[in-house]
Amino acid sequence: xxxxxxxxxxxxxxxxxxxxxxxxxxxxxxxxxxxxxxxxxxxxxxxxxxxxxxxxxxxxxxxxxxxxxxxxxxxxxxxxxxxxxxxxxxxxxxxxxxxxxxxxxxxxxxxxxxxxxxxxxxxxxxxxxxxxxxxxxxxxxxxxxxxxxxxxxxxxxxxxxxxxxxxxxxxxxxxxxxxxxxxxxxxxxxxxxxxxxxxxxxxxxxxxxxxxxxxxxxxxxxxxxxxxxxxxxxxxxxxxxxxxxxxxxxxxxx
Numbered sequence: 001x002x003x004x005x006x007x008x009x010x011x012x013x014x015x016x017x018x019x020x021x022x023x024x025x026x027x028x029x030x031x032x033x034x035x036x037x038x039x040x041x042x043x044x045x046x047x048x049x050x051x052x053x054x055x056x057x058x059x060x061x062x063x064x065x066x067x068x069x070x071x072x073x074x075x076x077x078x079x080x081x082x083x084x085x086x087x088x089x090x091x092x093x094x095x096x097x098x099x100x101x102x103x104x105x106x107x108x109x110x111x112x113x114x115x116x117x118x119x120x121x122x123x124x125x126x127x128x129x130x131x132x133x134x135x136x137x138x139x140x141x142x143x144x145x146x147x148x149x150x151x152x153x154x155x156x157x158x159x160x161x162x163x164x165x166x167x168x169x170x171x172x173x174x175x176x177x178x179x180x181x182x183x184x185x186x187x188x189x190x191x192x193x194x195x196x197x198x199x200x201x202x203x204x205x206x207x208x209x210x211x212x213x214x215x216x217x218x219x220x221x222x223x224x225x226x227x228x229x230x231x232x233x234x235x236x237x238x239x240x241x242x243x244x245x246x247x248x249x250x251x252x253x254x
Contacts, residue, residue: 027055135179213248
């Protein structure tokens with residue numbers, strides 16, 4: 001417990017899934033948390049849960065495609081808690097799926113904007129604040145899709161999420177001398193709304209489950225614990241990594 005005592009964190013995509021679990025875990029470990037997503041009601045219920053458990057949190061709903069929103073999240077962290085130490089840029093979408101020859105330009109661009117450009121805009125303002133206080137930890141949610149595994153029909157998702165790995169490496173190299181660590185977590189299948197959207201039948205879910213060496217999918221809480229490691233001082237010499245948390249999907253051929 002208290003691995004993040006005295007730290008201030010931003011978590012985007014916090015209304016459900018991995019983001020919600022991670023925000024709750026950060027708070028339980030002592031961090032003061034600023035939570036962001038589009039859905040205000042879900043964010044407010046999360047803040048209420050965190051406070052009921054003895055933690056500290058504040059919510060700000062908005063659209064991660066907006067640079068002004070990222071400025072506002074950082075400003076809220078500083079105004080309310082005095083600094084920013086950790087940012088988990090987790091918001092993302094599946095985007096327009098289907099045969100790539102039929103995906104619209106707008107659909108492909110939306111995946112890039114939400115999953116990649118928005119993460120860059122977030123980090124731009126988060127890192128600028130972190131260096132004022134001696135450093136910090138930035139974490140992106142990428143995926144094993146487009147890195148160690150490929151599925152048909154999700155070109156925009158794969159391209160945008162794998163682009164985060166390049167962004168991670170570039171930022172880690174640039175801001176390592178300022179004591180800012182930047183890493184990407186690459187989940188395998190996780191039981192979230194997006195997972196159920198992509199795998200909406202028992203046959204599909206069975207296929208995905210079998211891709212993993214552990215022969216199951218992860219819970220959001222399991223991913224949150226890996227993000228906690230990257231956020232904490234336990235990972236003080238870890239930066240620039242594409243950290244697979246994939247239940248062995250990348251090595252399974254049975």
